[in-house]
Amino acid sequence: MAKASAYCRLPLPTACCLLLALPLLSATLRAAELPSARITLDPPRPFAGQPFTLQLEIATAPGSEIQNPELRGLPGGTHLEFGKFSSLPAQRVVRDGRTVELHRYRSRVRPVASFNTIVEPMLAYQQVERRSSGFFTSWQTVRRRLDIPPTRIEIRPLPTAGRPADFAGAIGEFTLRGGVEPDVVVPLDLVTLTVEISGKGTLGEARPQLPKLDPALFKVYPPKETRSGEERITLVQTIIPQSTQAVEVAGASFSFFDTTREQYRTITTGPFRLAFTTREAATAPAVRKVEVTALRPDGTRQELPVEVSMYRELRRVIPLTAGVLAALGFIAIFRPTHKRMAVIAGLLLLVGVTWATHLWIGKERITRIPLKQTAALRIAPGERAHSSIELPEGTPVRLLGQGHGWLRIEAGGHRGWIPATSLSADD
Numbered sequence: 001m002a003k004a005s006a007y008c009r010l011p012l013p014t015a016c017c018l019l020l021a022l023p024l025l026s027a028t029l030r031a032a033e034l035p036s037a038r039i040t041l042d043p044p045r046p047f048a049g050q051p052f053t054l055q056l057e058i059a060t061a062p063g064s065e066i067q068n069p070e071l072r073g074l075p076g077g078t079h080l081e082f083g084k085f086s087s088l089p090a091q092r093v094v095r096d097g098r099t100v101e102l103h104r105y106r107s108r109v110r111p112v113a114s115f116n117t118i119v120e121p122m123l124a125y126q127q128v129e130r131r132s133s134g135f136f137t138s139w140q141t142v143r144r145r146l147d148i149p150p151t152r153i154e155i156r157p158l159p160t161a162g163r164p165a166d167f168a169g170a171i172g173e174f175t176l177r178g179g180v181e182p183d184v185v186v187p188l189d190l191v192t193l194t195v196e197i198s199g200k201g202t203l204g205e206a207r208p209q210l211p212k213l214d215p216a217l218f219k220v221y222p223p224k225e226t227r228s229g230e231e232r233i234t235l236v237q238t239i240i241p242q243s244t245q246a247v248e249v250a251g252a253s254f255s256f257f258d259t260t261r262e263q264y265r266t267i268t269t270g271p272f273r274l275a276f277t278t279r280e281a282a283t284a285p286a287v288r289k290v291e292v293t294a295l296r297p298d299g300t301r302q303e304l305p306v307e308v309s310m311y312r313e314l315r316r317v318i319p320l321t322a323g324v325l326a327a328l329g330f331i332a333i334f335r336p337t338h339k340r341m342a343v344i345a346g347l348l349l350l351v352g353v354t355w356a357t358h359l360w361i362g363k364e365r366i367t368r369i370p371l372k373q374t375a376a377l378r379i380a381p382g383e384r385a386h387s388s389i390e391l392p393e394g395t396p397v398r399l400l401g402q403g404h405g406w407l408r409i410e411a412g413g414h415r416g417w418i419p420a421t422s423l424s425a426d427d
Contacts, residue, residue, distance in 0.1 A: 035058055035059060035060040035061075035064070035127070035144070035146060036058075036059045036146070037056065037057065037058045037059070037123050037146050037148050038056075038057050038148060038149060038151070039054060039055065039056050039057070039071075039121065039148060039151055040054075040055050040057070041053070041054055041055075041153065042055065043259075044154075045154045045155075045156055046111060046155060046156070046259075047111075047114075047155070047156045047157070047158055047171060047257070047259060048111050048112070048113055048114040048155050048156065048157055048158060049110070049111065049112075049158070049169060049171045049202055049204075050110075050111065050171045050172065050201065050202065050259050051108055051109065051110045051172075051201065051202055052108075052109055052111070053106055053107070053108060053109070054082075054106070054107050054109045055104060055105070055106050056069065056071055056085070056104070056105040056106075056107075056123070057102055057103070057104050058102070058103040058104075058105075058123070058125070058146075059095070059100045059101070059102055059103075060100065060101050060103065060127065061100065061101065062092060062099055062100070062101045063101070063129070064101060064127055064128065064129050065127070065128035065129075066103040066125055066126070066127060066128075067125065067126040067127075067128060067141075068125060068126050069085070069103075069105060069123060069124070069125040070123070070124040070125065071085075071121055071122075071123055072121060072122045072123075072124065073119055073120060073121035073122050074119055074121055074153075075115070075117065075119065075153070078112055078113060079111065079112055079113060079115055079155075080109050080110070080111055080112065081109065081110045081111075081112060082107050082109050083107050083108035083109065083110075084107065085105045085106065085107045086105065086106055086107070087103070087104070087105050088104040088105070088106065090102065090103050091104070110202065111155040113155070114155045114156055114157035114158075115153075115154075115155050116152075116153075116154045116155070117152070117153055118150050118151065118152050118153075119150070119151055119152075119153055120147070120148070120150045120151075121148045121151070122145060122146070122147055122148065123145070123146040123147075123148055124143075124144070124145050124146075125143075125144055125146070126141055126142070126143055126144070127141070127142050127144050128140070128141050129141075129142065158171075158257055159262075159263075159264075162263060162264045163264055164255040164264055164266055166209060166253075166255050166266075167206075167255045167256070167257070167264065168204065168205055168206035168207070168255070169202070169204040169205060169206055170201065170202065170203050170204060170206035170254070170255070170256035170257070171201050171202050171256065171257045171259060172199055172200050172201010172202060172231075172256065172257075172258075172259055173199050173200050173201060173258060173259065173260055174197055174198065174199030174200075174201065174203075174254065174256055174267070175197075175198060175199055175267070176195070176196070176197050176208060176252065176253075176254045176267045176268065176269045177195070177196050177198075177269055178193070178194060178195040178196070178251070178252050178269035178270055178272070179193075179194055179272060180192065180193050180194075180249055180272040180274065181194070183272070183273065183274055183275060184274075184275045184276075184277055185241060185274055185275075185276060185277075186276060186277065186278070187241055187242060187243050187244060187246075187276070188240060188241070188242070188380055188382055189240070189241065190238055190240060190379060191238070191239050191240065191241060191249075191274070192236060192237070192238060192239075193210070193236070193237045193238075193239055193249060193272070194234065194235070194236050194237075195208045195210060195234070195235045195237075195252045195269065196232070196233070196234045196235075197232070197233050197254050198231060198232040198233075199231055200231060201231065201256070201259065202230065202231075203230060203231060203233060206254070206255075206256065207225075207233060207235070207254075208233070208235060208252050208253065208254045209252060209253045209254065210223060210235060210237060210252050211249060211250030211251060211252055211270070211271075212250070213239065213249065213250065214246075216242070217241065217242055217243065217245060217246035218239045218240065218241055218242065218246055218249075219239065219240040219242060220237065220238075220239050221237065221238040221239070222237070223235045223236060223237035224236045224237070240380075241274060241276075244276045246274060247273065247274050247275075247276070248271050248272070248273055248274065249270065249271060249272040249273075249274065250270060250271050251268045251269055251270025251271045251272070252268065252269055252270055253266055253267065253268045253269075254266070254267055254268075319353060319356070319357040320353065320354060320357060322353065323349065323350050323352075323353025323354060323357070324350060326349055326350075326353065327346035327347065327349045327350040327353075328346065331343060331345075331346040368396035368397060368398050369396065369397055369398075369399065369423055370394050370395065370396050370397075371391055371392075371393055371394060371395045371397060371418075371422050371423065372393065372422065372423060373393050373421075373422055374390065374391065374392050374393050375390075375391050375418040375419060375422040376389070376390055376391075376418070377389040377390070377391055377409075377411070377414060377416035377417070377418060378416055378417045378418070379416055379417070380417060381403065381404060381405075381406035381408075381417045382406075382417075389414055389416070391411055391418070395411055395412075396411070397409040397410065397411040397418075397423075398410045398411070399423075400415065402420065405419065405420050406418070406419060406420060407419070407420050407422070407423065
């Protein structure tokens with residue numbers, strides 16, 4: 001009895017044909033795998049709130065062009081906030097012994113909340129293929145849909161252990177810098193405190209914590225914030241040392257979650273030292289002399305810009321016109337029944353409006369007083385206050401306020417304080 005054979009013996013010509021067909025069959029199978037696509041995350045396991053890069057990679061046969069790709073099936077809304085996809089130049093590489101063309105697209109994504117899921121996205125796109133037939137070349141656009149292999153997206157939650165009390169949601173890697181200018185001063189000088197936070201990540205609503213200064217030593221003004229993009233914030237604050245005991249400005253701090261170390265950090269800058277000196281004339285800041293047009297002599301007329309002249313004329317004409325119209329309207333209404341009373345009341349109304357206009361214009365008239373001596377315009381009342389402007393004798397000034405032997409004035413567009421002795425007692 002013949003035994004069943006575990007294999008069959010092929011004739012030699014048939015076996016040779018199969019061996020020759022194997023490379024062609026392998027190439028055909030590889031060709032059937034194109035196009036293909038995949039998505040990757042960088043970093044692969046980001047934290048909630050940490051921006052990451054999502055890259056879509058499409059592999060096609062050489063000579064193909066991808067247009068209008070649409071990635072569907074990814075979690076969005078309350079999970080992920082996608083930025084605009086940007087395309088990278090196509091690149092030809094060799095995979096599994098075959099040349100393919102890679103089309104890459106990247107998007108900056110910010111995870112809103114933590115989650116861990118496996119997604120099965122789908123890609124819809126238009127593929128432009130070049131077909132050659134002899135000397136002729138044609139292009140064909142085909143709408144395609146491509147299933148992407150299942151991909152795990154894991155967004156880790158921020159740890160609760162070690163979270164600082166002043167943590168406000170900043171995530172990434174940041175540095176904090178600060179300083180004061182000038183650092184050699186006299187009491188009542190203006191000092192600028194500058195604190196800057198910058199780096200990579202998300203700042204959100206987080207801000208550097210400025211120092212809380214003793215009000216007995218420093219006068220503090222609200223800081224001014226300047227933002228440069230999403231990763232840099234500069235705070236500028238003006239402080240005024242009140243005495244020589246204000247020798248130190250406390251440091252600033254900032255708390256964030258370091259995604260590289262995967263832990264919370266609080267970084268500081270400062271404190272900043274102030275040195276006090278006695279300012280002499282030779283070392284005083286340069287004083288700029290401001291020339292302001294002197295008061296015009298009586299009987300002369302000053303030429304004003306057209307818009308200023310028109311504004312002044314309108315201030316006079318509009319109220320008077322309104323008064324005349326109101327008086328005529330009053331007369332027209334009551335004249336049929338009370339002719340005499342209507343005329344008298346209309347005239348009284350016109351006179352009243354005219355007088356009120358005169359008082360209003362007189363109240364707004366600016367009176368300028370010439371200085372009887374040269375004076376330094378200071379930023380605050382006091383001989384130690386900083387001064388960079390000198391007003392020569394005879395400069396017309398406008399009085400804004402006064403207090404403790406000092407006058408607050410405006411001259412030539414500059415405002416500040418001068419000694420009360422700079423004006424005569426009669427003024």
